[in-house]
Amino acid sequence: MTKGSYLAAIDVGGTKVTTLIAERNGKIIARQEEPLCTTSGAFVPRLDNAADNIADGVAWYGPSSQIESMLRGMMGEAGVNELAGIGIGSAGPLKAGAIKNPPNFAVNVPEGMSGSPLYVPLVEPLASAFSAPVLLENDCNTAVLGEAFFGVGRDVSDKQSLHLVYVTMSTGLGGGVWSGGHLLLGKEGNAAEIGHILVKENGLRCGCGNDGCAEAYCSGRGIVQNARVRLVNAGLRTQSLLLDLTRQEVGNNDGRQATEPRATWDLLEFISPQIVFRAAETGDEIAASVIGDFIHYGGIVLSAIANAYDPAVITLGGSIAVNHPEIVEPMHIEMCKHLNVSPPDVRITPLEKRAVEYGAIVLAQRAAS
Ligand SMILES: [Zn+2]
Incomplete structure (x- = not known):
């Protein structure tokens, strides 16, 4: 027993x-x-x-x-x-x-x-x-299991007929693949390291040490780094909504008055993905370019996933995706430009932030x- x-x-x-x-x-x-x-x-x-x-x-x-x-x-x-x-x-x-x-x-x-x-x-x-x-x-392999049994695959009794990829967009970018009845694993269990697909030759430096990985643009860390690089390249100009919002946020969080001057250079350290999204919505050019990169390279990486695994569904999880469902449609449009398979459905995971738990x-x- x-x-x-x-x-x-x-x-x-x-x-x-x-x-x-x-x-x-x-x-x-x-x-x-x-x-x-x-x-x-x-x-x-x-x-x-x-x-x-x-x-x-x-x-x-x-x-x-x-x-x-x-x-x-x-x-x-x-x-x-x-x-x-x-x-x-x-x-x-x-x-x-x-x-x-x-x-x-x-x-x-x-x-x-x-x-x-x-x-x-x-x-x-x-x-x-x-x-x-x-x-x-x-975590990513675990999350796709959650998706197959408790998320989009919940009501599909024949798990062999399920072809799905889970993509997490949070601090980093990763994925897990469920194909034909099982979790897809590589020789060392590292299948679907999709964050390190090259999307831009000589692009931004990724946490893995290579340049131009998808994660360098399509992750919380990537968004922040891209914003910093673009601000520095623009000469840290004083007229920046992105920096103003960051200054406000720092003021709110460390008990200082928002109006208290703080060196612009110092502010770079406090930029967060949330601030970049907010600044982009309010029309800040640099922030809009960063989110534009996120969507553009995100679409490219989704197309690489679709071409490689031919899934019926790609679900997006992780805090950045779950908090910003508005990215799905433009990313889907970008993905469709690069496909040689019928387009998979792309949607936010119904498990929201709990795919790994399931x-x-x-x-x-x-x-x-
Ligand atoms: Zn990388």
Whole structure:
């Protein structure tokens, strides 16, 4: 007999962690969200933890302890004694059941210890804490599972007939592909690294180190960087609605008066995607060009996805897409200019900001079966 009637699903983002308890059929009975602990926690040298199969670095257990205590609290409240399976969707890169060198973690490495590479094990500590099988997948692959079973594919009983791609437009740009009944995975599980499709020769520098990737234009980070570069190229001219809005925002957030002068150069640091969108709507030329690039290169990357995978539907998730559904139509128009397949439907995910959570439930169901 399989043990337990309950599943745990976990969404580990760059800054927050969400845990859920669900029934085996996917019905959610509890959900909790906390800021992810990234600045404290035990730092354990790898030699003490051979079970993690981490051969070349040191392991750091803060996040797994946090997840364990969140789950224990929720299980206590819900009267759940044991878990049949645990599914985790996490921001990558992932290796050996752990996050490897997470870019958003600021860890204080003890003196005298090499800090690199740094691992945040998730599978082994949670499997042993709850004596349950654990499946871990990167967030975009997890999200497309959520989409196939709880989102646009929810009412499609024959999952083999589903061909869909999930694209996240948030801090970065990524994707996951569901094709013909399964998640598409590459030789190292990294299929659909669509953020790093080249869209512009000698274009803006991407976080990956290459120039002209789609992510350098079509992501939160890309929007901000593009705005900074364009402002600097324009000589940081004083007549800029984008800078005025940023100045206001800084004034609102740090308790200073909005009118207090602040060096224009300093303001660049405070530009956010939200401010760029707002400035573009109000007619700021530079902001409008940045959003124009976002839509133009976004359309190109959608066409690359459509030509490569021939999906019936591309769903867009991530905070930038979910907060700005107005981008869908112009991006669709741009996409259609470059297609050699019939155009897929492009829409915002019905799961809104919770596609990874639902996908983690699917992973937990698979772990339990
Ligand atoms: Zn890149």
